[in-house]
Amino acid sequence: MRRFKKILKWIGLIVLFLVTGITITVMSRQNMTYTRPYPDITASDDSTIIARGKSLVFGAAHCADCHSLSNADSLFEAGQEVPMGGGFVFDLPFGKIYAANISTDIETGIGKYTDKDIARALRYGVKPDGTIVYPFMPFNNMSDDDLKAIISYLKAQKPVRNKVPDHELNVMGNILKAFLIKPVGPEGTPEKSVQPDSSAAYGQYLASVVANCKGCHTERGPTGDFIGVPFSGASAMEEVGGSFIPPNLTTDPGSRIYTWTEQNFITRFRMGRLQKGSPMPWPSYKRMGDMELKAIYRFLKTLPPSKTKALKPQH
Ligand code: HEC
C-alpha cells in the first residue's frame, strides 16, 4: 500500500511538471514573431489607381464586409461607401477574433503602418511587429498592382476612431496558436499585374485569390487546410441565422450552377443575399461588374466535374 501511495505521488508530480511545462511553453509561444520580406509596394495618389482599389475593397475583395462597423450593414447594402472602422467578430470554438480597424486612424487604426507594412500583412500574414495575422484573408497571391490599388484607396480615406477589442483566445486557441497556426504566405511568386478582363484566367484569379469563392466552396479539414476538390462544395456553415451549405460550383450535374447560363449567374449576383443570415458576402459581390462575374462564370465552367464530399453530413 505504501509503495502504491509513493507511486501515486510520483505520478502526481510528473503530471504537475508536465502540465506546468506545457503551460509555460504554450504561453511563451503566444507572441512569436516571424521574419518575412517587405513587398516593394507604395501607395499612389493617381485617381485611376484609387478607383481600382475602391472597386476591389467594396466588390470582389469584400474588405468592407468584414472591416466595416456592424451598424454599417444596411448602408453598405444600399450601396454606400462605408468606413473601415473594423469590428466584425468571428466567434469561433477557439476564441473571439475581431476584424481590425483598417482606417487611417493613428491610434485605433492602421494609420501608423507604412504602405509596405500593409502589403506585407496581406501577402505574408505578419503585422509590423512580426506577430501573426490570423489567416482569415485569401490575398497572399494578389498581384502587386492590386495590392497597390487597395493600399492607395485605404490611405486616401479619413481616419475612423474605433477601438477594436483585443482577440480573446481560450485554452484551445492558445494551444493552436502555439503549435499549429503559422503565417500563411504566397504560393510561388505573385504576379506583378493581372489584367482584368472577362477571361477564365482572370476568373480563376478572382475566385481563388481575391474573392475567396474557393475558400468557402471547398471542404476544409479541422486546421483549415483544403481537403476537398476545389469548388466542389463544403460542409454546412453554422451561423447565428441558421445553417448554410456552400454548394458545388463545378461542372458536375449535382452542381448548383449546372443549368445556369452566364446571364442567370450575373442576374443571381445582382439580387444579393436571398437567404437571411447567409455568410456569403453577397452585398460586396453584388457590386462586382459584369466583366468580373463573366470571368468567374467562365472559369467555373472550365472545372472538371466533381461530386461534393463533405466531412459533415449535408442536410
Ligand atoms: C473574411 C473577413 C475578412 C475580409 C474579407 C478581409 N479581412 Fe482583413 N482582417 C480580418 C480579420 C479577422 C483580421 C484580424 C486578424 C488578426 O488580427 O490576426 C484582419 C486583419 C487585417 C489587417 C491587419 C491589421 C492589423 O491589426 O495589423 C489588414 C491590414 C487587413 N485586414 C486589411 C484588409 C483588406 C485591405 C481587405 C480587403 C482587400 C481585408 N482585410 C479583407 C478579416 C477580413
Ligand code: HEC
Ligand atoms: C463566406 C463563405 C462564402 C464565400 C466567400 C462565397 N460563398 Fe458562395 N455560398 C456560400 C454559402 C454558405 C451559400 C449557400 C447560402 C446562400 O445561397 O447564400 C453559397 C451559395 C452560393 C451560390 C448559390 C446561390 C443560390 O441562389 O443558390 C453560388 C452560385 C455561389 N455561392 C457562388 C459563389 C462565388 C462565385 C463566390 C466568389 C465570388 C462565392 N460563392 C463566395 C458561402 C460562400
